[in-house]
Amino acid sequence: MAKYLLGTRGSALALTQSGMAGQQVADAGGFEVDLEIVKTEGDILTGPLSQMGGTGVFAATLRTRLLEGDVDLAVHSLKDLPTLPTEGLTVAGIPQREDLRDALCARDGLTLETLPSGARVGTGSPRRAAQIRAARPDLEIVDIRGNVGTRLARVAGLESYGTEGKKPQGDCDAVVLAASGLKRLGFEEVITDYLDPSQILPAPGQGALALEIRTAEVEADSELARAVAAVDHLETRLAVTAERALLRRLEAGCAAPVGTYGRVIDGELVLDSLVAHPQGTETMRASASVAELTVEAAEQLGISLADSLLEQGAARLAGLTL
Numbered sequence: 001m002a003k004y005l006l007g008t009r010g011s012a013l014a015l016t017q018s019g020m021a022g023q024q025v026a027d028a029g030g031f032e033v034d035l036e037i038v039k040t041e042g043d044i045l046t047g048p049l050s051q052m053g054g055t056g057v058f059a060a061t062l063r064t065r066l067l068e069g070d071v072d073l074a075v076h077s078l079k080d081l082p083t084l085p086t087e088g089l090t091v092a093g094i095p096q097r098e099d100l101r102d103a104l105c106a107r108d109g110l111t112l113e114t115l116p117s118g119a120r121v122g123t124g125s126p127r128r129a130a131q132i133r134a135a136r137p138d139l140e141i142v143d144i145r146g147n148v149g150t151r152l153a154r155v156a157g158l159e160s161y162g163t164e165g166k167k168p169q170g171d172c173d174a175v176v177l178a179a180s181g182l183k184r185l186g187f188e189e190v191i192t193d194y195l196d197p198s199q200i201l202p203a204p205g206q207g208a209l210a211l212e213i214r215t216a217e218v219e220a221d222s223e224l225a226r227a228v229a230a231v232d233h234l235e236t237r238l239a240v241t242a243e244r245a246l247l248r249r250l251e252a253g254c255a256a257p258v259g260t261y262g263r264v265i266d267g268e269l270v271l272d273s274l275v276a277h278p279q280g281t282e283t284m285r286a287s288a289s290v291a292e293l294t295v296e297a298a299e300q301l302g303i304s305l306a307d308s309l310l311e312q313g314a315a316r317l318a319g320l321t322l
């Protein structure tokens, strides 16, 4: 039986996601997929993620290994993947999206509404920080980073989720994480409040995975390319295509205070978006939809919604450099 190597980061979340997606591809193709752990720059450097030199710190090393032929397949969290394509690589499969909402994980069952004034909320994401500040200007945002367990351990009562051997923290009242990652890891029980997109808009691509292979495989219509294409989910692909087109048009990366929510309802692709002032003092929302369910129309929808945000002054508001 043929065997393919899937390059993955070594975090619990990356291993879980790679294992799940790799199994789907293996089942579709009737071959074996083995995981190979690759240490990436984002795992080695420390410091605020928003200051680590833009997008793609996690994806870059995996992509190099893929291009060099050391591995055959990489599974990325789509929201961590730069919006510009990489020469020689193709995202050939986007499986059905998990829960795309952000999730508040608070002590004592608290919610965004019931957190007491002055409560400390941990997040390293300018998008989450800005929207939480907009909803609750009386909370204190604490800049945190690290993998899911490390971030959960910052919450009083959830210290045991941290990596063993590391000092317990518990210095926050809550943290905000993606519901998808928590669910995939089986940590759903820590979620005390699902933040609905009507309240907090998620990051472009949040909850979706991107299966990337060498473009040469796609061109050769290889068995790997066919198996990866078989796990592609059209509605997810349309939604994330529109979300990422909007992000690219704004020339914003994963560190920008930009949220989007795309989905197909009643045969239409609907896209909501938000651009925020980093301090949450002002937010701007806009929505649009298209009845044509093609990747090209999805791309166009994202671009035109971004243009209308830019016309309303989004670049100045969010401090984007255009």
Ligand SMILES: NCc1[nH]cc(CCC(=O)O)c1CC(=O)O
Pocket (backbone or CB within 6 Å): 077, 078, 079, 080, 176, 177, 178, 179, 180, 181, 205, 206, 207, 208
């Ligand atoms: N930026 C880190 C990151 N990248 C992808 C996920 C998992 C969520 C997903 O599937 O999009 C997370 C963790 C988080 O934001 O809580």
